[in-house]
Amino acid sequence: MKTLKIVKIGGNIIDNEAALSSFLEGFAAIESPKILIHGGGKLATQLANQLGLEVKMIDGRRITDKATLDLITMVYAGKINKNIVAKLQSKKCNAIGFSGADGNTIVSKKRPIKTIDYGLVGDVIKVNTKILQVLLEHKVTPVFCALTHDQKGQLLNTNADTIASELAIGFADHYQTELYYCFEKNGVLKDVNDEDSVIKQITTKNYQSLIDDKIISDGMLPKLNNCIHAIEKNVHKVCIGKPEMLFESNANFTTITK
């Protein structure tokens, strides 16, 4: 089986022009088939402020009303996605920008209202890989923003980490799928204040004891649950760390495997 690398970048790279440019340089040079997923960064909040739009948060989660969805569609699918695509093209990487509506690639369902109504937020229910596979075979690199659709004409805001893991799971039968979460730290740390305390290997076997022993901090739990879920669904490995983990042979980062 061929390897497919699925790479997610967040605000810490997107918001920094030099970091983004250097990341895209390295990403473009990856030879295997690859998919990029990007979050939103600070641009959406900045534009919301400029437009006098109130950012509604409940328990640290953004509430996506109609005006907010329009705004993130403009920022994520428009400005950020198209600029990344144009920059990758300049580095000879033939990218095409995607939301989950494009090619009907990621279908989601509006999150049901329990205690909180998150608004126009979608939970992924299906990933359609066929068109993406055709494009990968033609050496095209899909670049996803964090939007999905409900097949009824509605775009929905979806967590970029989830989009990355669902895509990785969707491709696991066709490729040896590797999922890379780039973030601002060296990996999962034993001591959050010590960048040298990276836990190099997490497996489905030692995961629970790392939680029980409170070695994995609360903040990392949702991210790691996502990773473990992907591994259980046949994703070959999940790596968490700085973007250097993709490009440098001696980089320090966390690998999650079965």
Added chain:
Amino acid sequence: MKTLKIVKIGGNIIDNEAALSSFLEGFAAIESPKILIHGGGKLATQLANQLGLEVKMIDGRRITDKATLDLITMVYAGKINKNIVAKLQSKKCNAIGFSGADGNTIVSKKRPIKTIDYGLVGDVIKVNTKILQVLLEHKVTPVFCALTHDQKGQLLNTNADTIASELAIGFADHYQTELYYCFEKNGVLKDVNDEDSVIKQITTKNYQSLIDDKIISDGMLPKLNNCIHAIEKNVHKVCIGKPEMLFESNANFTTITK
């Protein structure tokens, strides 16, 4: 040769939710391979006003500075394009949104400064149809916004009519290409105030005499020059009129042929 329909819609459809929905219903039902190109409508100007961005015009042409390019990238490639794609998906038309940067499909060059510096405006120099053809063969419908790129990482603002004609020309060797310009009138009119005075047939042979006799008005000249150019480059036919021309057998519109 198979038929490929390339359809351009402008602000009069995009700005009107009911008109857009009805157009997309009909467009989705077209059975032959098809490509949609959309202009921007009033949304970009509205957002510019909300953000206090000055719209710079010289001789009726928008000057595209960096802030304006960011704005139209958000509105055209983000909000308008992704909403059209999501709506087409709801009508079982498997659409993928494109700028000219996506798939390196439309390469342009910043317009040289003569008397006016139009800013970040691109004149098309190359159309790459290979990836689009692969998608069309897989029953995917590309939806283009009016942005191209220079292959050096810069997005450029490009006239949507031109994108439509350049795409039609690019496909003319592979398909029997039909180009449809939808606008607010019934077609090219002998008398601009009389919707019944449609010139039904224009050919490369009678075109010059229609200009000499001042039957074609000045306002239509740039649009028609685009059409004649496409016909001379082997586009099978160009039609100008209301969207009904695509869906109703008794519609009244202008057809331009060799």
